Amino acid sequence: MTIWKKKSKILVTCPKGVVPYLKTEIETLGFPVLYELDTAIQTEGSLADTMILNLHLRTTQRVLYLLETLPADTPGALYARMNALPWEELLHESGKDAYLCVTSIVDNSSITDTRFVNVKAKDAIVDRIRDKCGLRPDSGPEKDKAVIHVYWKNDRAEVYLDTSGERLARRGYRKIPLEAPMQETLAAAVIMATGWKPEEPLVNPMCGSGTIAIETALIALGRAPGLLRNNYGFMYIKGFSDTLWQETRKKAKDKAIKKLPGKIIATDISKSAVIAARQNAQTAGVDHLIEFVVCPCEKTAIPEQSGVIILNPPYGERMGDIKKLETTYQGIGDFFKKTGGGYRGYIFTGNLDLAKKVGLRTKRRIILYNGDIECRLLEYELYAGSRKNSEEK
Ligand SMILES: C[S@@+](CC[C@H](N)C(=O)[O-])C[C@H]1O[C@@H](n2cnc3c(N)ncnc32)[C@H](O)[C@@H]1O
Secondary structure, eight states: OOTTTOOEEEEEEOOTTOHHHHHHHHHHTTOOOOEEOSSEEEEEEOHHHHHHHHHHOSSOSEEEEEEEEEEOSSHHHHHHHHHTSOGGGTSOSSSTTOEEEEEEEEEOTTOSOHHHHHHHHHHHHHHHHHHHHSOOOEEOSOOSSEEEEEEEETTEEEEEEESSSSOTTOOSOOSOOOSSOOOHHHHHHHHHHHTOOTTSOEEESSOTTSHHHHHHHHHHHTOOGGGGOOOOGGGGSTTOOHHHHHHHHHHHHHHOOSSOSSOEEEEESOHHHHHHHHHHHHHHTOGGGEEEEEOOGGGOOOOSSOOEEEEOOOOSSSSSOHHHHHHHHHHHHHHHHHHOTTOEEEEEESOHHHHHTTOSOOSEEEEEEETTEEEEEEEEEOOTTHHHHHHHO
16 A cells, blocks of 8 residues: 555644644644644544545644664664665655755764764665655755655654755745734634634734735635645655645635635834735735734724734833833733624733733733744733723732
8 A cells, every 4th residue: 555545643742831722723624633742733534545644634833654664773874774774655756857856854962963864864865765766856854855854862763754845934935024924823723812703803903914904815715725835845755646635625725715704904103014915915815805004003903893812012022122012012902902792812922021011911821932032922801891901910
């Protein structure tokens, strides 16, 4: 049986804090959740199933298909075990697709530099292909073709096909990223964490490059985020069927709706941010569904019915200056107090001291990581009496 049909373990990775949302997504797609880790979920399926996972999952970074688990306690043993795998059946030895990249995570006291492991594993693969086919594929750091991932802990190495290639956060619509943009996968997790429903208005002041508003539109339409990309690691594994891929894409396209059930509003004080956000939304095919306005946060118009407001203000790690930002956060508090009536307000920030300046009591605090930065998604319930709460603080 080819691996395109053979069931194996699949590791679906995500940023820290995102596992609960990824879990819901995996279950909704009908895949089992076998095991939960801090930054990944283990499920199972065939290599063909990874097409579905790559296409539909919004909160994952990579979809890794387990090829083999090998006993290996030294780099020499890793080379020998990996060299014994039938790589010539998996990877192209010639032509434009004959290129591979090896990545690794190593937790083995005898190894201090993972680059050494990458080279050893890569040599094992290309030497094998050269011995069997007389030709060897090129290799390097680019992840736009075949990617092999090795997870080596103590005397056990797990060898995966990285079916995503480039990480899935790179949806391809953010041509103009601006400063401090949020990863697309994290933005999707933030939206899910708010419990927002597609028929509710979603308001995103301080929208920056528009990631939150764009991800909201994609979720509201049920449009698979992977439809925006046309290059994945699985395409470089022998036996890849473009017909099956096109069918999988078509099924996903047919499921999406065209009309937005609710309203999405994105505003920013910076004109160039709004221009970039609109352009990014256009690349994603959702610009006509988002109302963009250049205005300071407090001037953002809020629709009558109840809904969700999400802000990702600067938090001083990469942009802005703390003193000025204190005023910005106070301004958000005033804006929330004015909003009142049935809205839930959310601030995603990596600076809790600044968050205190909002002056409202938080209802919920969710820990999420933006890269290495521990952040919080803070929930505020906004109602006519919000002002009273601020006095209680
Ligand atoms: C961290 S960025 C948002 C990044 C965004 N989530 C993304 O993915 O690109 C913060 C944004 O807040 C905007 N901003 C700062 N102060 C503001 C204010 N008082 N009113 C409105 N926007 C403001 C900045 O122009 C910047 O675009």
